[in-house]
Amino acid sequence: MKNDESPFPPGEGLGERLSVMPLISFIVTYHNEPEAYLQDCLDSIQALHLSQEEAEIVVVDDGSKVPPTFTGRRGIRYIRQEQSGLSVARNTGIKHSNGQYLQFVDADDYLFPSAYEVVLAQIKHQSPDIVMFRMTEKPLPHPPVSSSSRSYKAEHGGNRFLKHRNLRAAAWGYAFKRQTMGDLRFHPDIFHEDELFTPLLFLRAETLVELETRAYYYRQHEGSITRTVTPLVVAKRLDDIIFIIRSLKSYGNPILERRIRQLTLDYLQKTWALTHSPKEWRRRAHELRSEGFLPLPIRCYSLRYFLASLFV
Secondary structure, three states: OOOOOOOOOOOEOOOOOOOOOOOEEEEEEEOOOOHHHHHHHHHHHHOOOOOOOOEEEEEEEEOOOOOOOOOOOOOEEEEEEOOOOHHHHHHHHHHOOOOOEEEEEEOOOEEOHHHHHHHHHHHHHOOOOEEEEEEEOOOOOOOOOOOOEEEEOHHHHHHHHHHHOOOOOOHHHEEEEHHHHOOOOOOOOOOOOHHHHHHHHHHHOOOEEEEEEEEEEOOOOOOOHHHOOOHHHHHHHHHHHHHHHHHHHHOOOHHHHHHHHHHHHHHHHHHHHHHOOHHHHHHHHHHHHHOOOOOOOOOOOOHHHHHHHOOO
16 A cells, blocks of 8 residues: 555545635544434535635545445545544544644534534634534534633643643534644544543644534434443553553643543543443552552542542
8 A cells, every 4th residue: 555644545536635725624534424414414514604715624434334425515525545543534634634724523413503603703803723612412403602702812822721621622622723733643543532632732722712602513323432332442442541641641741730630530430430340440540540640639620520539
């Protein structure tokens, strides 16, 4: 396989790169989801008040068994690669997109156009490094649109947020400037890859806007990886979380401590929820303790964290 620029195969069906950067690229990752879900996703993006010069849609098909039938749809660039996982699919989308801003959308989810217009307004008029917004698991036909926002500016933007606020790490939960990302990419072959990418991206951001509006529909269904509980998948999910915790710790940046502590608690709770094994919980807790991640310092990050830190 020819591979002279990246650790994954080049996309199929790739069009010419644009000579002018559009305002935003929507990177849609697809792998065996029902095509009706994908159609909903694409319809929601194309319903936005954006011209073809302002936006592009890049669909990355991560080796689905049957390619979708929409591939000739106008305004959509389709890339098919060998199955390599979500991280590599997103990296493929980054490589072959052109937008000044990037927005990830999972193929089984969709945007609420009226709410996402608030995100676009921030991008057009404020040009922050990151615009955060909220999601819902309820398929509301007309979700309430809120313009309430909080800004984090100057050189302490991302650092200040990570130090004082709880992070929602899902990569589809914000739009961000390509320039801010620099050479940062998703780590391949791990679950929970957002938990590593997002805090490192926020460290690079000088200006952030946090919106209260719910602009994203997160669809829960049986095909989701979070519903898969085979022993091998459970073990890998847990091993990948501790890998992420160790990776963040290796940066030696005290700004990341809040996130590391919260991930440590999540790790312990997921260990119990996924294994229901006191022996396995004690084994993994002992490993954390030996590496200095436990005991958890008592902090009021959230009620859940505060109560757990009294005992762990």
